[in-house]
Amino acid sequence: MSEHFISVRDEFRHSIDRAAAIKREAASIDRYYELDEIQLVQRYDRFHELDQEQLPAEQRQTVDFIIQALLGRIEYKISPSFRQQLEQEAQQTNQLGGPNVWEKL
Known part of the structure; x- marks a missing residue:
């Protein structure tokens, strides 16, 4: 029973951390x-x-908004040859996986 409580508590903290990171990122879009x-x-x-x-609906909408803002800025800023190099690096990075995403923000 105690282990279950700890895992529920950790999951709750995890979701709060993720929500806070998403809100921070949405507030900093102008810095892109x-x-x-x-x-x-x-x-x-x-x-x-x-x-x-x-993700909950509100977080899903915010993440979609952030992704669109990032894609717009990336498209504006990156040359075609550099974009191809970055796409290759991103594919390699995505294959490696990683720890909690929201902790990196």
Whole structure:
């Protein structure tokens, strides 16, 4: 019974951390103009991973909004040859997997 309580508590903290990270990112979208290409792609990768998870409707809408903002800025900023290189690196990174996405934000 105690282990179940701990896992529920951890899951609750996990969802609160994720929600807070999503809100922080949504509030900082204006700073995307200051980021370089690599930083934009790294943020996109993190939110693309979150997009694959089960999220409450409000978080899903916010994540979709953030992804669209990132894609718009990436498209504006990245040249076609550099974009191809980044896509290859992103595919390699996605194959490696990683720990909790929201902790990286």
